[in-house]
Amino acid sequence: MKVRDLFENIVLAWGAMKANKLRSFLTILGVFIGVAAVIGMVAIVQGLNKSMAEQIESLGSNAIFVSRYKPGISINGHNEEERNRKRLTVEDAIAIKEFCPSVEAVSPSKSWWQYPDGNHAKYRNYEVSRPELSGVTPDYQIVYNLILQQGRFFNEMDMFYRTYTVVLGADVAEGLFPHEDPIGKIIMVNKGKFSVIGVAEERKSLLGKSMDNYLLIPLSTYEKIYPGDEGVWIGVQAKNNSLMDEAIDEMTELLRRRRGVPYDKPNDFAIFTQEAFMDIYRQITSAIYLVMIVISSIALLVGGVGVMNIMLVSVKERTREIGIRKAIGARRRDILWQFLVEAMAMTGSGGLLGIAFGLSVAMIINATTPLAATVSIPSMVIGFSFSVGVGLFFGIYPATRAAKLDPIEALRYE
Amino acid sequence: MLIETRDLWKTYVMGTETVHALRGVSIQVERGEYLAIMGPSGSGKSTLMNLIGCLDTASRGEYILNDRAVSGMNDDELAFVRNKEIGFVFQTFNLLPRATALHNVELPLIYNGTGAKERLEGAKAALSAVDLADRMNHKPNELSGGQRQRVAIARALVNNPSIILADEPTGNLDTATSEEIMDVFEKLHERGNTVIVVTHEQDIADCTQRIIYLRDGAVEKEVVK
Known part of the structure; x- marks a missing residue:
């Protein structure tokens, strides 16, 4: 697909979304929530990271610590050998x-x-x-x-x-x-x-x-x-x-x-540097990240299924339009891309809204709490790509159905 | 020869029954002709129109359009031929409801990759040719039936196709508007376009030079004026 065709398709997709504003909004809600959650959480965790790292660095970079136990998160507490140290x-x-x-x-x-x-x-x-x-x-x-x-x-x-x-x-x-x-x-x-x-x-x-x-x-x-x-x-x-x-x-x-x-x-006994504290901290944040990924994956999955559902409805509703387009020379892949881009545009705008919302949450946190919540460009890029990816993945089936429609039957569809 | 069909058969299998919609139709159309295909419902004229319009392929027989064998083409090749060679005009206009007249006319050009500027010029020229230059930015629901059909004709014209294929083009129009539309076809014919009208109305068919009568999936007779 050429860039110009992509642009045509985005214009088309925008028109289709505008024609069903409420429906489109409800459809992208899942994607919106998923992306907003990721952006907001990443911002908060990165704010924590920054604050933590500063604190640990203030200990001095060539500081070494000696204690009875290595610091860390332990579920079972200390074992007998450790208690008897x-x-x-x-x-x-x-x-x-x-x-x-x-x-x-x-x-x-x-x-x-x-x-x-x-x-x-x-x-x-x-x-x-x-x-x-x-x-x-x-x-x-x-x-x-x-x-x-x-x-x-x-x-x-x-x-x-x-x-x-x-x-x-x-x-x-x-x-x-x-x-x-x-x-x-x-x-x-x-x-x-x-x-x-x-x-x-x-x-x-x-x-x-x-x-x-x-x-x-x-x-x-x-x-x-x-x-x-x-x-x-x-x-x-x-x-x-x-x-x-x-x-x-x-x-x-x-x-x-x-x-x-x-x-x-x-x-x-244990001898460790500030790196060990960073490690503990990383353990905690990676657990937070994991929970976050699970939550947002579920939101994106649910959102994606919603998009697929609406795209199937949309294909059905626009059967006649598909017939017209095919009659005047649209190939299968033209129709396929039209609907794929529509699905991606829908989830992509959900992603953009989510990013905007996550950003504003981070800014509010920044302004009202001492936590320096920072939204990084990579997290925004990842959030957006994921939302577009969800549209692509869940749009394939409806778009394929649209592309395979028989022009004669599609034209006859009431 | 623009169109030549040799012994075209179209067979549908419905459950256990086999229906022959066309039983060996052989017709020939010269470039620049203005003809009508007539027949009662069930005579196979829609099926024949779908085959000539490359929306479908025959079960048996050959169809040569502009020296190209259409029988045996795949979906994308058919789409290409439809885009280049055929301009459709439908009974129900079949315009995209959300798009303006201009955009509707632009559509065929989009699918053959014409640049935005040429597309706009082409679409405007086609709309002017059907006297709708002042209605370009109206959507179909803001236009009368006759105007809609003229938009559809402009859309059919815009790619300079070999054939303009009209399926009951006046079926949804009153008599006065029907005459107006038939005048447009007459004009296109005078300009050298090949126009094929599929209809069951004798007075519409009478506007053309030659009428092919179909009955039960076969050519019953041809009348040349």
């Missing part, structure tokens, strides 16, 4: 720093949750609710790229003397000191008095949830106030990006020795 200790962190030459900084940390309703921080009449409270070491600043807007971070003296000092997240500083300079002020954290030595810069929010509601205190002080043998979370910074693998090897070797893992047994 030894905890990681501050000593492990110190050993890593000492014996692994490719490692720049090591940050063991512990976090506290005050029973029953979270941590409290108070300054005079100002209070913030449920800040995260973590005990950290000076290296924390390096590993997690923490930038201070004022004051200083912890140093070795703070660690050694277990000072009651605190670094505030931006939200906490804002909440406790709306009108004052926080540096040097004494605040209450749960039941202890702490002197504010630093305030961190604002971090990127995650899906509209602020990530700045936290308090950091020296790990040594933390252990004095909250003694207990809960394990530490260890963050490690390699000297540079190219030394990541070496750093991981050195740490694996060291920890296996320290934890007494026999040479023929697998690691009883």
Whole structure:
């Protein structure tokens, strides 16, 4: 079929659709919903992706993490071997720093949750609710790229003397000191008095949830106030990006020795990079995508059957027109294409409407929520091609029927 | 010789019965002739018209149109011949209801791939030839019966076919309009077109030069004026 013929056929198809406006609209509703769902969902998921990726990147690209378990989605929970694993200790962190030459900084940390309703921080009449409270070491600043807007971070003296000092997240500083300079002020954290030595810069929010509601205190002080043998979370910074693998090897070797893992047994701990978090995230999004594909496939299928049904009706109604066209010289393939293009134009416009609707939903989400919903060109192209493809597939049978009509009988049809 | 049929048979099988719609029809038509095919209903004149118009092929016998053997052509070849050689005029006009007069006349040109500009010119010329230049953008339901039939004639003319084949062209028209339409055919004939009118009305047939009478699927007699 030549381009010019295609154009003729599109004009014809448009005329046919205009002649039965309501019917055409109802017919393409299924395709419309299917495509709108895909476009909208893809936009939302991509918005999530972007936000997530930014968050994970902010951890630092050459950060390595050590914990008892590999992060991931597990349905059965941990098995017995995993439950019996030894905890990681501050000593492990110190050993890593000492014996692994490719490692720049090591940050063991512990976090506290005050029973029953979270941590409290108070300054005079100002209070913030449920800040995260973590005990950290000076290296924390390096590993997690923490930038201070004022004051200083912890140093070795703070660690050694277990000072009651605190670094505030931006939200906490804002909440406790709306009108004052926080540096040097004494605040209450749960039941202890702490002197504010630093305030961190604002971090990127995650899906509209602020990530700045936290308090950091020296790990040594933390252990004095909250003694207990809960394990530490260890963050490690390699000297540079190219030394990541070496750093991981050195740490694996060291920890296996320290934890007494026999040479023929697998690691009883996990070392991973931010990629591992991305992987978890990808697992979640691929599940969302799968559900989405199933839903929209069903919508498109139902829509396609509707289109086929209407096309069969249309062929029947226009039997005489087909007869006329054949009498004046339309070949089978002319008629075939006429009806195929009509079916494709119908589902294609459903697709376009769906894309427009999905786009506006994404824009509304963008404007009203912190989620940056983004509609990508490929998703629009795929949405449109699929809707046209549905028309092509479900139009073949009706169009073939039209093309095969006998001109004499078609002309006689009342 | 424009049309030559040799011993054309058309047989339909309906259940267990075999119906012979045509039983060996042999006719010849010269280029530029104006003739009528007459006969009562059931005489086979519609079947013969369908065969001459290449809408159908014969069960037996030969049909040579413009030195080409039509018998044995496939669907697409027949469509090509219909487009090039035949201009149909039907009793019920058979115009596309949603299309304007102009677009209806353009249709045959669309199917042989004529360019948009030439198509428009051709269609306008054909409509002017039937005195409908001022009604080009009207749809069929905005036209009178006579005007509709003239649009149909313009459509039949537009491709310069070898034959204009009219099936009861005045069957749905009153007497005055019928005369008007027959005048159009007369004019086309004078311009050198070959016109074949299939009818059962004697006074319509009388307008032509030669009348072929069919009865029971065979040629009963021919009258030349």
